[in-house]
Amino acid sequence: MLVFIQTIASGILIGGVYALIGLGMTLIMGVMGIINLAHGQLMMVAMYITFVLFTHLGLDPYICIFITMPSLFLLGIVIQKYLLNPLIKVESILPENQVLMTVGIGMVLTEIARFIFTSNYVSIKTPYAAKAIFLKNISLNLPMCIAFLIAVFFTLLLFWFLLKTDTGRAIRATAQDKEAALLMGINTPRITYLTFGIGSALVALAGTILLPIYYLFPDIGGPFTLKAFVITILGGLGSTIGAIVGGVILGIAESLGATYVAMGYREAIGFVIFVLVLIFLPGGLKSITKV
């Protein structure tokens, strides 16, 4: 029983961070109608920035948030403005050009990282990395808890932004109906690259707060792209609430799988959920919650 509770608890903690990754993807998905397959790779970039700042300047990873988020925000805007938006005008037989483009961008980012940092696994050693909090008999890893709290804080901030500010409303309007939003005087191209920037910033945050827990190598992006994608499908395409619930579910399922099935299948759990969702609940959680 104790093992079970322990597993659930650590699942929820990692799920909070997954929710951040999924939120970024679902925002981009909602506004542009494409899945960003460079999502995990953007996270990898943020992690390497943090790694360099930590090793060369000795900056604490949690302070690096204020550097990685703005820089990835800018990177996201550049990608959307100069690489993805021009593709809308290119005529081709396959409508998936933008998705393929994100694959290409992801590959370029990974290979640049490999070129600079080689394929070696690196990690950062913080004094609090191995510390744990005890709630009765359950031990919670301290960096995990901090990561979870930061994730919750930024999720709330994002919701405030989407619900209360003008830009947030414009983003939601564009996601609902691009043409109508354009007619209402919203600069939709600007909204698309702003959204891509926000999505990138969110995933940068996730990467930065995960770095004290994870090891880092150039290919780390791929698995996280797939996780984000599973969360997006699980939550329902373009649904923000769904992404949060989906992220937590994925976190719990993964940690249950790692405890009770086999460590090697940890990554596969997400895909099994994915296939089950497609078969039994094609609309994702969105079709139940209606948000």
Place this chain on the structure above:
Amino acid sequence: MKSVKIILLAIFFVIFPLIVRSDYYLHLMIIAFMWVTIGTAWNLLAGYTGQVSFGHAIFFGTGAYTAGLLASKLYISAWWGMLLGGPCAMLIAAFVGWVCFRLRGPYFALATLAGGEIIRLVAVNWESLTKGMVGILLMPSFKSKLPYYYIALGIAILAMLKVHLLMRSKYGYWFLAIREDQDAAEAMGINTTLYKNISLLVSAFFTGTAGAFYTNYMGFIDPSVVFSLHYISIMTILVVIVGGVATRFGPAIGAFIMVGVQELFRSSIFGLAPKWVSQAHALVFGIIVVFVIMFMANGVVGDWHKISRVFKRAR
């Protein structure tokens, strides 16, 4: 006129190994033929039927492992895999189609991508069957590359011929109708799910056969190669996009270009360039993707008029 050119080209490929005796170039040709087969198969599903798959490694790997397991578990020749690899890939494809054709467009693409990752993880972890990352090692049957050359050429020609005939039959029209407008096709009384599945099955058959050939030729397979997302699934897409989506000879031309470019950079431009060039070959690969999608979305064949215009102006 066109058929004369094709026959001349065929004759050229048949006598090529008799002129060029270098094993290195024959190897490149064999790999290129393999990609012609896979690219042609993908083109049928994605280019003509409009169902972009990011998971052709599923079928390639299934074919490869069919041949490998026949040899390592049943102790019969891996060449039987050439017969069984295709049907086994079709079996998997039937399941993939059942699940993934519930989705459309980009979502279908991503579902196949996830499918590819699932099967890779299963192959890595099911060690009692597949030996996991250790892989399966076979003794190659022939020392010379000649038999492999003709087999690969044969499969490639067969695949191109089959797709060509299919596209000239009624099925071809149904496939195109589904690509152009699925709802309209459905309204015209076309059973879209059925024909999408047929397209997928044919595509999977040739990809699986190519996979079985790969096992026989290379003599070694492991999940990280034959189920690889980047080196198989994405490479397949690149081959077709570079050559030209939904064109008859696009995949074939794309295969030769991509294998050539890859080898060019892997060998640091024949050893002339400094060594870091070969380290950057994957980076170049990514840059090619970005470049092709930006400027030549319809590939070398599809955008030929654009390319020839540039050359004319230069002259």
